[in-house]
Amino acid sequence: MKLANGNYIRSPNRYSWWLRQGRYVRYMMRELSSLFIGVFSVMMVWGLYRLSQGETAFTAFTDMFWSKSILVLSVLMFLFAAYHSYTWFIVTPKAMPLKLGGKRIAAGVIIGAHMLLWLLCSVAVWAAFVYGGAV
């Protein structure tokens, strides 16, 4: 678009701009992950609601997860949630430049500590489910 002062505005395509560069694709995937995480949250709330209705209702709810489409959706939700968490932890040193004894803690250490904590929490939740008898 040519302006009155002679300058020209070049605008990238409104819909496809993010396909031009790997870094924009990665960003859009991170943003997209929120949709899947949203769906997952709704399913969890729905599960709680079914739980409140008694055992048959809840069993019907958990049985639903063995249908092919829900299984595929679950895998997708898991992958997007994992990717989202990864993108979140990988940038922690930027938002949180920690210092110890007047010295900056190396970015790799901050990321590593977060990842480790993430792993431990995941294992703990998984163990609670398996050994706690929920599965």
Place this chain on the structure above:
Amino acid sequence: MSTKTSILPVVGSHHRTLEVEVLRYDPDKDDKPYYQTYQVPCEEEWVILDVINYIKDNLDRTLSYRWSCHMAVCGSCGMMVNGEPTLTCASFVRDMPAKIRVEPLENFPVARDLIVDMDSFVEKLSSVKPYIIAADERTVEDGTFTQLPAQLADYMSYTHCINCLLCYAACPQVNLNEGFVGPAALALAHRYNLDSRDKGRSVREDVVASNAGIWECSFVGACSEVCPKHVDPAAAIQQIKIAATGDYFINFLMPWKKSKNTDEASSGGGK
């Protein structure tokens, strides 16, 4: 003089020919930009800017572009090279494919050929009051400010910005929201906020912590990836977000604190 053989690489040898597609636009003649292709014989050690200079000197004197230092200091030679915001004096031809496309920086109006109109950026930069706002008026008798090396280190990396605009060209939010203050200006605001001599954070907050400021940022992170000076504007913006959120809660829980901070800062001539 001794006859030692030179340890420098042989210069002046024609390395390869690069096909260069350059965006052209003359506001007096053209309704819209178009591409013009040049064949440029390059030497091994050339940077992209040398290629553009070669075109200007030998092939087409009408080509317009900005540059000055040829050493990644002045920040004026930023262009899109194959769609990537690039400091052309700091990018080697040998790292490029046989065909390159050179365009003016994105997210700015094109003034002529490879030159963009950067007025909007200059306005944004000055809007964050990028200078020290002291708590009190200081006189010569007060002497100089003192600052420890550790205090200097807190903000040093944010002083390295050369205003090359690569981060603005990389940022999708700059493209979508004209008013967004943008990466470099916000990083500079952070630089002063972090400076131990400065007390102007609450004065800057009007612009910096507004919807057109840090809250327009969705942390794409592209600015930090393209920055040739490793300024890391994305980090600066996230840190301001955290500080501003803290301020918000402090103001909310302890309103009397707010008025004190504001008074302190505005008496320093930050208005």
